[in-house]
Amino acid sequence: MKIRQLARIQDIPGDQWDSLLDSAYPFMRHDFLTALEDSGSVCAERGWEPAHLVVIDEAGQLQAALPLYRKMHSYGEYVFDFQWAQAWERSGREYYPKYLAAVPFSPVQGPRLLARCEQSRGMILEYLDQELDQAGVSGMHVLFNQGEEDDALQGAGWVRRLGCQFHWFNRGYAGFDDFLGACNSRKRKNFRKERLAVAEQGISFHWLAGRDLTPAVWDQFYPFYAATYLKRGQHPYLTPEFFQMLSVSMPEAIRLVFARHDGRNVAGAFFLADQRSLYGRYWGCLEEYDRLHFETCFYQGMERCITEGLERFDAGAQGEHKLIRGFEPVLTQSWHKLQEPLHDAVADFLLREREGVKKYQEESRDYLPYRQAE
Secondary structure, three states: OEEEEEOOHHHOOHHHHHHOOOOOOHHHOHHHHHHHHHOOOOOHHHOEEEOEEEEEOOOOOEEEEEOEEEEOOOOOOOOOOHHHHHHHHHOOOOOOOEEEEOOOOOOOOEOOOEEOOHHHHHHHHHHHHHHHHOOOOOEEEEEOEOOOOHHHHHHOOOEEEEEEEEEEEOOOOOOHHHHHHOEOHHHHHHHHHHHHHHHOOOEEEEEEEHHHOOHHHHHHHHHHHHHHHHOOOOOOOOOHHHHHHHHHHOHHHEEEEEEEEOOEEEEEEEEEEOOOEEEEEEEEEOOOOOOHHHHHHHHHHHHHHHHHOOOEEEOOOOOHHHHHHOOEEEEEEEEEEEOOOHHHHHHHHHHHHHHHHHHHHHHHHHHOOEHHHO
């Protein structure tokens, strides 16, 4: 078997790449990664230089793959290492470039190092070690992996970092009222009050998927998405072309909802889905309406899960306000290996941080709205 580094995801056939996936998890599909690159959302000019690793056997078949990027900054990752970068640079060294194995702009748990056997997985880890030994990068990072490669990473000297997100779980609810029935009376009243506040403003919601996702629809949605970044003085991570391309190659995975007022769209939210999960990714509005964010991004997604029989709703990173709306604290993880002596310092920090994150997860459960938490 031989290892290759690819400057484009298109340099490996899509059917071979997807054959390494054992689910419809959308973020690692060849079409998703292709849309990021072909749309110009991910490229060297934006600080995300594709450097994917693949292992090919003698028959020309793909045996392992890792979506890898040579990063020139730490934006769009959601596992924050800015302090590590500052410490390294204060010592007179350069933190960038670094290697990042992740799905750009998507803090969602899932498979990362895809491999049919331990030998092919080991070849990729050995290649990364060689890059680190030659000081080609300051470090290597695998973000939001599910755990299949944990033993291999730990055995190769990587260190684990924990994080905490908030996910909603559909426990067989027949409707939103069933979910409310699982909550204590005070919280039920708050949920109904929030939803009523949106309805009384005359706002309705319209869901689109599949063939409904025309270019005109994306032209309406993109200003909402871009506004979220522009309000903070940032450029949007994703280009308009990304959404257009994804709706052609993966229409079955996309869910889009618009909030409407007086016959016009005033907000929008973009979701992806697989067989068991809904992933809330991007939202935006051009005007301010009371409680509209909670309804569009949370309650509409919860109802969509119930309607489609999906088990879990991952509404994105961070957000303690999700707790009181029924989103439960869930541990996430990433793995890191850095140049010495930074690696030892980070390892010591992460040892203490992990205990703090676990304690935070447990204490967060006290704020959940469910009756059994009373």
